[in-house]
Amino acid sequence: MMRLISACVLSLWMALPAFALDPSEMLADPELEAIARKLDFEIRCVKCQSEAIASSNAEWAVDARRAVRELVAEGKSPEEVRAFFLERYGEFALMRPSRAGSNILLWLAGPGLLLVGLGIAVVYVRGRARAGTAPEAALSEAEQARLDEILNQK
């Protein structure tokens, strides 16, 4: 990856504000072009820094956009186009990581932590609710004064 970074750093700023997709690249059929344009955002420019081919002007991105359009014009589905890039350039070329293998951890990280968080929260809130049934005398005098103050401010 480090090799890739150093290779990219030079071309990076040059590529950023560029015009990207040129009218000459586009498909004549607007419906097919719309499908291809959507795919542009799913394929990564492997010669750029975390950028989709949609907005990059790097030579690689131009070629990749052309390949996307050729495949779409041949009647390939978006899934097949993604598979085409996966086969040739590996997972690096897909902006949407797959759910296969270790990547399942990536996709389940959020939902997993949510479940853990909710579990802890339910235990905590229950504890707080149950503490309410304990006699008020549990408070020391100083604490009672503090509590009064808080309640007064309400």
Next chain:
Amino acid sequence: MAVAGPAATAQFLLCAASFAALTYAFVTSDFSLRLVTLNSHTLKPMLYKVSGVWGNHEGSMLLWVLILALFGASAAWFGGNLSTTFRARVLAVQAAVGVAFYAFILFTSNPFERLAAPPMNGQDLNPLLQDPGLAFHPPFLYLGYVGLSMAFSFAVAALIEGRVDAAWGRWVRPWTLAAWMFLTIGIALGSWWAYYELGWGGFWFWDPVENASFMPWLLAAALLHSAIVVEKREALKNWTILLAIMAFGFSLIGTFIVRSGVLTSVHAFANDPERGLLILIILMVFTGGALTLYAARAGTMEAKGVFGMVSRESALVLNNILLAVSCFVVFVGTLWPLVAEMIWDRTLSVGPPFFDAAFSPFMIALLAILPIGSALAWKRAKPGRTMKTLWGALILSLVLAALAFAVQTETTILAPLGAALGGWVIAGAATDLFQRTGRGALSGRLQRLTRLPGADWGKALAHGGLGITTLGICLLMAWQVEDIRVAQINAPYEVGGYTVILRDVSEVQGPNYYSTIATIEMQRDGRTVAMLSPEKRIYPVAQMPTTEAAIANGFLRDLYVVIGDPQADGAWAVRTYIKPFANWIWAGCIIMALGGLASLTDRRYRVAAGARKQAPPNAGVPAE
């Protein structure tokens, strides 16, 4: 201990002198400084000579420590109501962070390095960065990042002291509010800049560096909600302390991501693995140390407040879970390429499609519960009574969703969903504010509206702003139109209901660039609605082209045009975008920040925290 205050002031003054010296060098184009040579040029406009000070690694680190010292000093100046020992501890922690970064600057990033033979002129600042929006983007972000160091210092000081009470919650909240507010503005400025500068109207890319600023924002938002629970109910203390540590930890992680270059990012900004390693060490020492202290002391802080399952407290717990989980999703997504490569030797990308799919559900849940949670009573709430006030907002949001569904030509669920959520949150915030005026005649309630405490207005504005931003993001993403074509001069064509006519293309010379400038007329129903002048510029010193999009801003839509390369027989490539509700995104952010400001003006932060006082009639501490 009494030394802490003056020491903090002295620290700030010294940093300010150093920063002023560097600024002076930039303003006078003193090319005997290496940094000035690399980042400035005599022809550069004055604004960018000044902003060039922080448009590079060394200078921005100097700004970083200046702001750190400023926060430390303001704790000394405005911390009169803190106990002497507590204030000294806060300042000590703050100064310890400072020392680490002073060492970092001195040993790896000296901004005052001199050149033996100064060149005649400099190499100019990256032209993309020569922009008013970006000139102020870093200072705001740093105010936010570094502002969270105050929350960190308060948390560590409280752990050392072994005491967290309502007063602590009240002290830490204004600092968090200020930091969050600055982060909001900083992120919005960056996003707005990307929108008009990068030439295709993207406003958020889920780039590692963007995520680095977004994660502390999410945690700061969680922290300023949980601090309310500490302040009002003396519960969630452990969690709030942990959040305060983590929020600053994520600021440091952000600094690490931006400056180490371990993650590929479009922000190729001062990437240096050695510096990255040092920041990583600072990060580990401070968060590691604080977390160790936390593990040792957290058990001693028991909660006092008692509340039921359905209560404002529970709703805020849910808010915190959703914000923390969404931050975690961003964190895992950002670091995953690195993790996957190190552990499984998989080289992969985690791009916007992942974040859109994995992050959004938590935001949708957060927005859906927001109006209900923020209207629930403290301690023990009656859901039925709360909902009674919210039926109006709910119906309004459903009507908006139906409307969005009816007017759209695409069959996307994003627009109706965004309209529903945005409308629900905005109307919910308005309802909540109005409910605070109590009962009685409408005129009396409207009068009381102006006298509501700052915190009430702050809450309504911040939540309303969030709703507006939600509307903007969803409607823009669902309905934007892109058109790319070869346009002949004076040959009209249609894009999304507008007629576009390329009138003229000419060459002009700017102060430090050459420009190709087009004139494009936009018509609607035969009437001219905008004359736009998109540009293509070449900056000869930096040898770099930029595109300057021309945008006609509107309340309901932006018209966005970009001029491309010349084509055969005098034609030009032209890109035209219709961007519905684009301005709502940043308007919402500004309103959110104003909400933070309104909350900061609340009188309860000005009175001595914890001091005995008579509760004033009618006002009291607002529940937020």
